[in-house]
Amino acid sequence: MSKLKLIIQREFIAKVRNKSFIVMTFLSPLIMVGMGALVYFLMQKNDEKVKKIVYVDNSGMFSKEDFKDSKTIHFTDYTALGVEETKKKVEEGNYYGALIIPKQDSLELLAKSIEFYSKDSPGMSVMSSMENKIETKIRNEKLTNYGIDLEKIKASKINTDIKMFNFSGEESSKLINGLKIGVGAIAGYFLMMFVMIYGTSVMRSVIEEKTSRIIEIIVSSVKPFQLMLGKILGNASAGLLQFFIWGIILFIISIVASSIFGVDMVEMQTARVPAEQMEAVKQATEGDKGQMIIQEIFKLPILKMFVLFIFYFLGGFMLYSSLFAAVGAAVDNETDTQQFMLPIMLPLILGVYVGFATVINDPHGSIAVLFSHIPFTSPIVMLMRVPFGVSWYELAISMALLLVTFVFMVWLAAKIYRVGILMYGKKPTYKDLYKWLKY
Amino acid sequence: MKNLLEVNNVVKKYGDFTALNNVSLHIPKGSVFGLLGPNGAGKTSLIRIINQITMPDSGSVILDGEALAPKHTAQIGYLPEERGLYKSMKVGEQALYLAQLKGLSKSEAKKRLKYWFEKFDISAWWNKKIEELSKGMAQKVQFIVTVMHNPKLLIFDEPFSGFDPINAQLIAKEILQLREEGATIIFSTHRMESVEEMCDEIALIDKSNKILDGKLDDIKRQFRTHTFQVGLETENPKEVEEKLRKSFEVFPADFKLLNDSLTMNVKLTEGNTSNDLLSFLTSRGEVQHFVELIPSANDIFIQAVNKNS
Secondary structure, three states, X not given: OHHHHHHHHHHHHHHXXXXXXXXXXXHHHHHHHHHHHHXXXXXXXXXXXXXXXXXXXXXXXXXXXXXXXXXXXXXXEOHHHOHHHHHHHHHHOOOOEEEEXXXXXXXXXXXXXXXXXXXXXXXXXXXXXXXXXXXXXHHHHHHHHOOOOHHHHHHHOOOOOOOEEOOOOOEEOHHHHHHHHHHHHHHHHHHHHHHHHHHHHHHHHHHHHHHOOOHHHHHOOOOHHHHHHHHHHHHHHHHHHHHHHHHHHHHHHHHHHHHHHHHHHHHHHHOOOOHHHHHHHHHHHOOOHHHHHHHHHHHXXXXXXXXXXXXXXXXXXHHHHHHHHHHHHHOOOHHHHHHHHHHHHHHHHHHHHHHHHHHOOOOOOHHHHHXXXXXXXXXXXXXXXXXXXXXXXXXXXXXXXXHHHHHHHHHHHHHHHHHHOOOOOOOOXXXXXXXXXXX | OOEEEEEEEEEEEEOOEEEEEEEEEEEEOOOEEEEEOOOOOOHHHHHHHHOOOOOOOEEEEEEOOXXXXXXXXXXXXXXOOOOOOOOOOEHHHHHHHHHHHOOOOHXXXXXXXXXXXXXXXXXXXXXXXXXXXXXXXXXHHHHHHHHOOOOOEEEXXXXXXXXXXXXXXXXXXXXXXXXXXXXXXXXXXXXHHHHHHHOOEEEEEEOOEEEEEEEHHHHHHHOOOOEEEEEEEOOOHHHHHHHHHHHOEEEEOOOOOOOOOEEEEEEOOXXXXXHHHHHHHHOOOEEEEEEEOOOOHHHHHHHHHHHHO
């Protein structure tokens, strides 16, 4: 047992002392935040440019009232110039594009015959903005034709906001649902990244021992299984340490950031609410918008998620890193690992995709439930589901399955590892690996 | 207990390939035991079994009267042929780590390392990384980590490779010194001159089988051909040679003498003794040179392996 401790210690220290570990630990949270800020900044810059669009309305139905200028799109009426002349002008001049509305006998035909000409393909947001404007106008026109009073329609508009509760009396909202998706997705994604980064680190460490040829000296003192386990646990502890440091740094950054960006998020939420209701919301949340977000975050089962994150991280990491260790033992150098890496990476990536595709739509749907029980994907998918509340018995089954599988995989990988570390030369095939299991 | 290590009927198979076929060895306490054999004969497989890196399929290994068990790793020191150290780890830290894996406490390991580092005059390297050292320097560190826990059994696989002649001499001296202090040494090498110099007993393994073992002197006697190198100063060498052929087997000489003598290799035939040969020679001239050809370890190795194939 004390030998295992020695190995864990050595692996941990070797990992933590590494310059790249120190740089990764302290710089990457800053880089992540910096990248986020940069993307945000660039997006704003991108939208700031005003797009000049001209329209030729031969139907005589539309007016400047219908094409109101927005912050980024300005409309100009070129009807007087005629279709051909306008197109020419737009092509030569500094315009975004030309909207051509022909004269048609019926509104249905008109709706289908409007055209837009531009030098480059137009952005989605521009197109949908124009389509919205035209749709509203034609719908209103039809309603008037049916003899319906538009004023009454406007007056009848009402907004509902269903309050969501679960049976333990927790209130939820769209905001907190969004947060749950976000937190779950980040946790799942993080886990995948961790398993990949630290799994490859285990693999590299095995290859290093093989190529430096110290391996034979080590295994004459300790059992190969002890060495493999020590490596995995040493790297896992380094990973956990890094995670804790990141957690602390990100927590500090998020508290600082939420007091700045929190305001924007609340405004995004209220943007679709009609003006009269907006006033009420604004009054209700005035002053503590940033705090509201933080309060919502604290309503999540944070402790439970934290404990589960640690469990699934360790379980998933043990499962995958034993495979990485077996791959490292099987080859002589890193370039030979490619062929064996793919089958390991696939379930990890699948986990993230399944998580993003299914959990967000329906966290308790059958696919999400299934994949949160399969041990190779459960660490990722289950972590994504946890913020939405997963029953204890489901968690217990998933965790038990993971535990059993990882014990089995560590045992299997150890058999390959034991033989592989002393094999040099030819790159083994899958058939060779199978043979090694029986040595 | 006469033998420190007994290997009894060990069989090791890798799939369809038999690496060791019913191999038995008895290694006396305090001896230097040469484990010889061509490449791929099964030496490394056997050494790995003794080190408990792999397990035999059948057969047993007894160390100092006890069946080999994990606790025995602390009593064995192993210098593999393909060796190395952690490149980016400091020499001292690394040696401490390896010593602790062999069961020494940290303070004890420090004390012993200090002794060895001073002995080899390398104390200044303690905080250097292995990648900063030359190959020969790294080999010295490697030797120290093999012996520092005072093992009962030391296994050296090609210990001199990578050393210049001066350092090889130093290491050879240390190995013999360790034997003086009571260690038993298994010595695997292809350098037959060092086998002659150092080994008391040898075993020869070829194609997974042990084909020869015993005291080096006994084996030499066994491989004796009763051939003598002869140098004779005589008036008519042709006549002497012809007469000699009637009672002995005569081969062309493979040695040189300083003066112009008749030189040849003569093998005694059935019923002849060396005295018969000598009296024949003295009666026909002046004997300049008369030496029995003792088979070298090299000859024995080649002969035994060729016979086995």
